[in-house]
Amino acid sequence: NVKAYIIPVAVIGFGIAWFGVPRVADKHEHKLSSEIQSDWCMESRNNSHRGWYCVVREIEASPGAFERVDAGPNGGIEVTGWGRDEINVLVKVQGWARTDDIAEELVSDVEITLGGMSLQANGPRTRGREGWSTSYRISVPHEYDLDLHTVNGGITVEEVKGDIEF
Numbered sequence: 001n002v003k004a005y006i007i008p009v010a011v012i013g014f015g016i017a018w019f020g021v022p023r024v025a026d027k028h029e030h031k032l033s034s035e036i037q038s039d040w041c042m043e044s045r046n047n048s049h050r051g052w053y054c055v056v057r058e059i060e061a062s063p064g065a066f067e068r069v070d071a072g073p074n075g076g077i078e079v080t081g082w083g084r085d086e087i088n089v090l091v092k093v094q095g096w097a098r099t100d101d102i103a104e105e106l107v108s109d110v111e112i113t114l115g116g117m118s119l120q121a122n123g124p125r126t127r128g129r130e131g132w133s134t135s136y137r138i139s140v141p142h143e144y145d146l147d148l149h150t151v152n153g154g155i156t157v158e159e160v161k162g163d164i165e166f
Contacts (some may be wrong), residue, residue: 040092040137050129053103054094057112059119061087063141070120071150074133081142081159088139089119095132106132 041054063085071077095106110123110132121134135153140146140160148155148166155166 040090041094051097051099051101051103052094053096053100053107054092055107057091057093059089059091059112059114061089061114063087063144066114066117066119067145068118068120068147069136069138069149070118071134071136071148071153072121073151074131074153075121075135075150076153076155077136077138077148077150078156079138079140079146079148079158079160081144081161082139083142084139085141087141090137091121092135092137093121093132095130097130102130106130110134 040056065087069077069079091112093107093110093112095103095110097103097106106124106126110121112119112121112134119136123132126132133153142159143161145163146157146160146165148157148164150166157164
């Protein structure tokens with residue numbers, strides 16, 4: 001199950017306005033606060049004059065669906081243990097380019113894959129001052145094995161016991 005929360009950003013004068021538009025959740029998914037999604041996207045928003053776009057996607061999985069998480073370049077990973085026998089993953093995908101439209105196109109071409117015990121993002125090749133990144137907020141059972149990888153991003157693990165590598 002994958003849900004997307006789109007947070008387009010418009011720069012108006014010296015202010016920033018943002019709007020959350022959550023996808024309607026079905027009976028197996030829960031609706032997240034658009035305010036929380038907006039806040040997470042805005043944490044990494046800089047005030048450059050370049051185009052920027054951010055979306056938060058949600059993935060729900062069964063324990064054992066993956067151990068390896070690869071945030072790639074410029075992405076971070078936060079893992080928190082919880083008392084449920086399920087995994088919840090929030091993926092922040094952001095892009096930057098000359099214009100907001102180009103940044104949105106980059107983000108829409110990023111695919112989050114879950115398979116072969118691995119969770120990772122694949123997306124378009126970029127050049128110059130264009131790019132994209134993914135960051136993960138993951139809730140797993142308190143006892144869970146993890147193999148976490150990132151380049152230029154932080155890794156935080158709280159309340160999880162198991163074989164944890166990074």
